[in-house]
Amino acid sequence: MEINELMFVIIGAVIILFSIFTVTSRRILRAAAFLLFVLVATAGLYFWLEYQFLAAVQITLYAGGIVVLIIFSILLTSNVGEKIDKVETKKVIFSALAAIAGAILCITTILQQQFQATDALAQEVNMKVIGKSLLNYGENGYALPFEVISVLLLAAMVAAIVIAKKSKTS
Amino acid sequence: MLHGIRLEYFLILATLMFFVGVYGFLTRKNLITMLMSIELILNAVNINFVAFNKFLFPDKLEGHFFALIVIAVAAAEAAVAIAIIINIYRHFSNINVENVDEMKY
Secondary structure, three states, X not given: OOHHHHHHXXXXXXXXXXXXXXXXXXXXXXXHHHHHHHHHHHHHHHHHOOOHHHHHHHHHHHHHHHHHHHHHHHHHHOOOOOOOOOOOHHHHHHXXXXXXXXXXXXXXHHHHOXXXXXXXXXXXXXXXXXXXXXXXXXXXXXXXXXXXXXXXXXXXXXXXXXXXXXXXXX | OEXXXXXXXXXXXXXHHHHHHHHHHHHOOEHHHHHXXXXXXXXXXXXXXXXXXXXXXXXXXXXXXXXXXXXXXXXXXXXXXXXXXXXXXXXXXXXXXXXXXXXXX
C-alpha cells in the first residue's frame, strides 16, 4: 500500500470513528472534543487533496472558532461533570435504522453512478488565484456569492448580539 | 483516480459521516449536541463539494469556493444558534428540547 492510500485510510477511519463518538458520547464536553478531532481530520483530508487554503480556513474557522464557541456555551449552560441521560432503546433502534437505510440507499446510488474521469490539467490553487476569483465578476468569478456571504455574516452577527443581550426590563 | 484513491471512496466516507450526523440529530435531546450533529452534516457535504471539484473538474474552482461559503454559513449559523440557546437557558434554566415547549401551542 502506498503512503498516500495509507494516509487516506487513516484520515477516513479517524473521521468515521470520532463522528460516531461525537454522537454517542454521554459526556457533553467530550463530545465537543471528539467533534474537534473530526474537524481537524477533515482539514487533513483537504491537505491530502492539496487545497491548502481551504484546510487553513477549516482549521481556523471550524476548529478555532466554532468549537471554541460550542465549548463556551457548554460551560455556560450545562453541568460538565454530569452524564447525559441514556437514550431509550426504541429511539436508538429506529434512528439507527433510518440512518443505516439512508446510508445504504446513498452508497448503492453512488456505486451505480459512472463518474467520467477528466484529463483536464489541475489548476494550481494559490493565494493569487483565490483572491482574483473572489473579486472577479466575469468568467470563473465568485464576486456575487462573496458579497452575499458578507451580508449574511453581518446580519448573523447583529442577530446574535440582539438575541443574546439581556433585555432592560427583566 | 488520485494517488490510487477513487472518487467513490470520498463520497462513501462523506455519506457515512452525514448519516452519523443524522443519527445524532435524531437521538440527542440536548440542543448543543444537536448543533454538533448539524456541524457534522455540513462538514460531510463540504467533503463532497471538494472531492467533486478535485476529481471531476480540476481545472475549475467551483467546489472549492462553495465549500468556503458553506464554512462561512456554518459559522454564522453556529453564532445565531448559540445566542438562541443561551436565551433559552435564561428562560428555562435548561436546554433540553423536551422541556422547551412553552411556545408550542
